[in-house]
Amino acid sequence: MEILIQGKEVADYQLKLKKSPQALEAEILGADLCCSCGGCLGLCPYFKIRHEKVALLEPCGLSEGRCYDICPRTETDFAELNRQVFGQERRDYVLGTLRAVLMSQSRDSSVKKAAQYGGTVSALLIQAFEDKAIDGAILARTSERYPLLPEPFLARNAGDVLLARGSKYTACPSLAILDESLRQCEKLAVVARPCQALAIRKRQAIEPKLQDRIALVLGLFCMWALDYRDLVKHLKNHLDLHTARKFDIPYNRFVVYTKSGPCELDFEPIRHLRRHTCDICYDFTSELADLSVGSTEWKDKWNTLIVRSDQGQVVLDAALSAGTLAVKNLPQDRVELLRTASLNKKKRVLAGLSHSGAYLKLDPQEFNWVTSQA
Ligand SMILES: Cc1cc2nc3c(=O)[nH]c(=O)nc-3n(C[C@H](O)[C@H](O)[C@H](O)COP(=O)(O)OP(=O)(O)OC[C@H]3O[C@@H](n4cnc5c(N)ncnc54)[C@H](O)[C@@H]3O)c2cc1C
Known part of the structure; x- marks a missing residue:
């Protein structure tokens, strides 16, 4: 099958791993490697979640499952996915494919005041709703019933966005509502941790029609998520x-x-309450997202913003021309600190995995380069 991404033809590629939901249960859920992205939950009623722990309730009888294909912890060809998403090879092995590393903040003081840092994620979503670039956004909102428990939330308009503002530092299974949201909306944005951005791209690789429907992936930086319980x-x-x-x-x-x-x-x-599975996550800055957003660890009311794809650039340009977002270049010394944090995570992960990177298929050149850095 030929897949067109951002107007460029990329290699014929199938990410079908041909394994069953039971294999997912044995290799990932049972091994405590699930990152609670929620990707399998929306696909199949046999998976259930309670307080961020996913379980397969009973065998579904399938010998092959999309749940296995899209899981961020099953075999992942990072280099090929990168080619699919951006139509090019990974050249920057530390921060991934990018066009610019900026700092940004909302220019609306009420957004900035309510948000985690500069409110960049909220500002971009509000703008995308107002421009009708999206008609739905999957976010994480705090549960009214259980203190601190984040729950997936489908925002349907700009006014909904601030209801889910702020960081919930546990692993919200936001993708559990992806399929239902796709039934309700034409063009979706998803705010995603790196594992969730990966699950989305794996899903788009096996279902190319979703490449347009999931119109914007806003990735969060994430070193790790904490275990809720x-x-x-x-x-x-x-x-x-x-x-x-x-x-x-x-x-x-x-x-x-x-x-x-x-x-x-x-x-x-x-720090010791982080989820074990985060220790094998290779991605700090959501390298497969359209735009990635994190803190600056320097100026509280600003974000670091990485622009990666054509789609990300379009959404950013719209916010800039509407005057809803302020940006400037992130100073080079801060970029270097970001690169160091990302590289250190990758080195830690590769040191902990077997030589091939276990579930992770990296370009040998990338593997050798990362593991050889002092
Ligand atoms: C688990 C986790 C770990 C993080 N670790 C780091 C880190 O190590 N370094 C760093 O620089 N930044 C990290 N961040 C990102 C940072 O906390 C901010 O979310 C980011 O800078 C965006 O800020 P903002 O001002 O634009 O946020 P806002 O405008 O307030 O928007 C935040 C958005 O994130 C969504 N969201 C909140 N929690 C979750 C969640 N658990 N899963 C999915 N979506 C969610 C909200 O619904 C909201 O739409 C982390 C975020 C999370 C959720």
Whole structure:
């Protein structure tokens, strides 16, 4: 089959791994490698989730499943996916395919005030809704029932976007509503952790018709996500969870903003609550997204913004011409710090995986380059 991405022909490619849901259960769910992206949940009623733990309730009888193909933790040909998404080889082995590394912030003070940092993600989504570039966006909203539990949320208009503002540092299974959202909407945006951006691209690789329907992947930087149950247990010893309004993880710190003010907790025990599966994630900056957004770890009310694809550029240009986003170049010393953080994660991951990178198929040149960096 020939696949057209952003107008360029790319190689005939199928990501069909020809394995069953039971194999997914044995190799990924049972091995505690699930990253709770939610990708399998929307595809199949046999998968269920409770508090971010996914389980296959009973065998579905299929010998091959899309659930296996799209899982970010099953065999992944990172180089080929990159070719498919961007129509080019990966040249930057540290930050992935990109056109620019910027810093950005919303120019709407109410967005900036409500958002995690500069409100870049919210501002871009609001603009995309207003321009009718999208009619739905999959976001993560805090549960009204369970304190701190993020839940997938389908925003249908600009007004909905701020309902799901702010970072939830556990692994929201947002993609659980992907299929239902595709039934309701023509053009979707998805705010994705790196594992979720990967799951989306794997899904688009086996279902090319989704390349237009999922019109925008806004990737978040993510070093790791915390385990929900362990986090709640830990936090209950320190504060009343119902008073928590916002969380932040500035460099090596953990701050909870409560009704009565900020409360800083010892970072080291928190770091140990990260999900095991994040230790094998090769991607810090959502390298397969159209636009990637993170903190600057320097200026609180700004974001780092990486522009990657044609589609990302179009959405950014629209926000710039509407005057809803401010951007400037990220200073070179900050770019170098970002590169160091990303490279260190990749080196840690490859050192922990077997020689081939286990589930990860990298170009040998990339593997050799990353593992040889001092
Ligand atoms: C688990 C996690 C780990 C992160 N780790 C880092 C890091 O190590 N370094 C770094 O620089 N940045 C990290 N970030 C990204 C950072 O916290 C901000 O989300 C990002 O900078 C966007 O900021 P903003 O001001 O544009 O946010 P906003 O405009 O407030 O938008 C944030 C958007 O993210 C969505 N969202 C929130 N939580 C989740 C979630 N769990 N899964 C999917 N979508 C979600 C919200 O629905 C909202 O649309 C992490 C984010 C998450 C969720």
